[in-house]
Amino acid sequence: MPEAAATDRTGLRTSIASALDRAGAPGDTAALWRELGRAGVLRALGPSGTTPGRAADPLALEVLLTELDARHPTGTVLSACVQLATALPILAEGLDSDPVRSVYEATLDGEAQLALATTDSGAGGSDLMEATTVAELGEDQVVLNGGKRWITNATTAGHALVLARHRPARHFTSFVWVLVPTDAAGVTVEPTTTRLFLGSGVGNLRFDGVTVGRDHVVGRPGRALPSFARHIGTERLASALWARAICRRVLDRTREQLAGHPLHGRTAWDNDAVRARFAKCLVELRRMDALCATIQGGPDEQRTAVDGMIAKAAVAESLQYVVGECVQLQGAAAFADDGIAHLHTEAAAWSIAGGATGAMLAGVADHAADVLKASR
Numbered sequence: 001m002p003e004a005a006a007t008d009r010t011g012l013r014t015s016i017a018s019a020l021d022r023a024g025a026p027g028d029t030a031a032l033w034r035e036l037g038r039a040g041v042l043r044a045l046g047p048s049g050t051t052p053g054r055a056a057d058p059l060a061l062e063v064l065l066t067e068l069d070a071r072h073p074t075g076t077v078l079s080a081c082v083q084l085a086t087a088l089p090i091l092a093e094g095l096d097s098d099p100v101r102s103v104y105e106a107t108l109d110g111e112a113q114l115a116l117a118t119t120d121s122g123a124g125g126s127d128l129m130e131a132t133t134v135a136e137l138g139e140d141q142v143v144l145n146g147g148k149r150w151i152t153n154a155t156t157a158g159h160a161l162v163l164a165r166h167r168p169a170r171h172f173t174s175f176v177w178v179l180v181p182t183d184a185a186g187v188t189v190e191p192t193t194t195r196l197f198l199g200s201g202v203g204n205l206r207f208d209g210v211t212v213g214r215d216h217v218v219g220r221p222g223r224a225l226p227s228f229a230r231h232i233g234t235e236r237l238a239s240a241l242w243a244r245a246i247c248r249r250v251l252d253r254t255r256e257q258l259a260g261h262p263l264h265g266r267t268a269w270d271n272d273a274v275r276a277r278f279a280k281c282l283v284e285l286r287r288m289d290a291l292c293a294t295i296q297g298g299p300d301e302q303r304t305a306v307d308g309m310i311a312k313a314a315v316a317e318s319l320q321y322v323v324g325e326c327v328q329l330q331g332a333a334a335f336a337d338d339g340i341a342h343l344h345t346e347a348a349a350w351s352i353a354g355g356a357t358g359a360m361l362a363g364v365a366d367h368a369a370d371v372l373k374a375s376r
Helices: 009-023 029-038 041-045 058-071 074-094 098-108 224-259 272-297 305-335 341-351 357-366 368-375
Strands: 114-117 134-137 141-151 159-165 175-181 187-191 203-213
Touching: 009 029, 009 041, 009 058, 029 041, 029 074, 041 058, 041 098, 058 074, 058 224, 074 098, 074 114, 074 159, 074 175, 074 224, 074 341, 098 175, 114 141, 134 175, 141 159, 141 175, 159 203, 159 224, 175 203, 175 224, 224 272, 224 305, 224 341, 272 305, 305 341, 305 357, 305 368, 357 368
Parallel strands: 114 159
Antiparallel strands: 134 141, 134 159, 141 203, 159 175, 187 203
8 A cells, every 4th residue: 555645845755755765776667666656656646646637737746857867867757757747647537447447546556657659650750640550449349450669668568558540530539548458469569779768668569459348448539639638738848847957957967077177277167168158058047947937837727738838849959958068068077877978868859759849839839829928
């Protein structure tokens, strides 16, 4: 039985710290998830904590993501973010089904992990309307064919929440969520070949005539894309807050190294050119602070999908700039085994995962009048 985790920030940090201490080595995502479940953290951060079906709170998620970022690889933090911000809230929309409720409860208890399978093998990453994975809905069963690629938790999850087309029309009502056991007949799980994102369990999934009961459909057919749009917005907001935490951590470490690095009889930190470059990073950090303040300032109902798009597009550029500058300022130290050079490559994911920057900007442009009105 999970412990009760306090929902105030101080109590939440205490619960998280206790779970992290018990979780063991960084990168062991299964052990970490299990301890977060036992500590009651996952239930506290789940869909509105005690109200299934509502969006997760990005501000509460920020506490967990910041604590995880300080002690675990980027891939491990990504694994938690996707499950808590998007996958579990979507799953919570189908709790009238026994199989769905069982997986939902086990995941919140830390006994299971869940993969969110949206990026389709037969379509461009951000173009979900062109997805070719098909679900044939029968009276008693669902037959799934297709494939998903670069899916977080694909190799570690016991179930995948799969976005599939149940009607051929290119329309937002043509999609359905299907909960699929990853060990079901016809499911192929293939780890992605990459040395990046340790702990993310990223991989590809293939479905060849996979048959599950009709009670594995999550929510109403035709409502999959609207529910995804709602919850991926929360994930984008949470990832913006996480990106800011990464920048703070990297800048702290870089300044310490510069202050201790000899240069021309003084330290690198005393060099005007170095200080100017570092100061530009601080300006970028304050821009992120200002953006995040707008996320933190309003209640849940006032945060819109456009807020998520703007936040994601903005922090993607800021994160890449700050980490890239810090790699250069640290020099050779950045390329040590525990250096930040690999983080510069991983930071590029903010421009791709969860919606490419180009797609985000197109969405913002579609709401130009609303954005201008809000700015006034």
